[in-house]
Amino acid sequence: EPEVTQTPSHQVTQMGQEVILRCVPISNHLYFYWYRQILGQKVEFLVSFYNNEISEKSEIFDDQFSVERPDGSNFTLKIRSTKLEDSAMYFCASTSGLGLINYGYTFGSGTRLTVV
Amino acid sequence: GENVEQHPSTLSVQEGDSAVIKCTYSDSASNYFPWYKQELGKGPQLIIDIRSNVGEKKDQRIAVTLNKTAKHFSLHITETQPEDSAVYFCAARGPGNQFYFGTGTSLTVIP
Numbered sequence: 001e002p003e004v005t006q007t008p009s010h011q012v013t014q015m016g017q018e019v020i021l022r023c024v025p026i027s028n029h030l031y032f033y034w035y036r037q038i039l040g041q042k043v044e045f046l047v048s049f050y051n052n053e054i055s056e057k058s059e060i061f062d063d064q065f066s067v068e069r070p071d072g073s074n075f076t077l078k079i080r081s082t083k084l085e086d087s088a089m090y091f092c093a094s095t096s097g098l099g100l101i102n103y104g105y106t107f108g109s110g111t112r113l114t115v116v
Numbered sequence: 117g118e119n120v121e122q123h124p125s126t127l128s129v130q131e132g133d134s135a136v137i138k139c140t141y142s143d144s145a146s147n148y149f150p151w152y153k154q155e156l157g158k159g160p161q162l163i164i165d166i167r168s169n170v171g172e173k174k175d176q177r178i179a180v181t182l183n184k185t186a187k188h189f190s191l192h193i194t195e196t197q198p199e200d201s202a203v204y205f206c207a208a209r210g211p212g213n214q215f216y217f218g219t220g221t222s223l224t225v226i227p
Contacts, residue, residue, distance in 0.1 A: 104150040107159035
């Protein structure tokens with residue numbers, strides 16, 4: 001079964017450092033997403049990406065965040081200057097999004113980001 | 117924006133019994149409601165979904181019901197098994213292209 005692959009599985013970084021989280025969505029999917037889950041809390045939307053541009057973003061997704069699809073397979077989330085409160089599990093997801101009906105996402109296994 | 121509430125936060129059932137998890141949503145424009153199962157160390161996995169033009173959907177031991185008027189939907193798991201133990205999340209697709217998740221229900225099936 002096709003999978004969304006995320007690397008690394010766990011990243012520890014110093015506060016103020018830049019991090020890049022990587023994702024390989026399912027190959028024929030068109031919509032890509034980043035969500036985060038702070039420990040013990042709900043999964044929160046960060047950003048959606050379609051046709052090589054951001055289609056929606058939440059208030060969490062401020063100027064410190066950026067996304068990129070540098071080639072035909074990877075989808076990255078960059079945090080420019082990490083803060084302690086950025087510590088969370090970050091999930092990438094993709095969907096085929098056929099027509100006007102969005103199908104359920106396929107999530108990756110997540111990257112646990114720990115900012116120290 | 118959309119607000120999704122989920123209850124209960126924890127649920128323990130004996131193996132073979134049924135489990136019910138309930139969610140409410142606030143935005144009447146929401147039209148798609150998936151349920152996800154998250155096992156330890158893994159990402160959420162879609163287990164069943166329902167669209168707003170349908171009142172009930174069933175897939176083997178799992179069923180979901182939707183009451184659009186009351187703006188609530190429920191997950192029903194029958195004949196529970198230990199491998200059903202996980203955290204379950206409901207979600208609602210809002211007016212945009214994003215999902216709003218509930219806070220999760222930690223289900224424990226006791227053998």
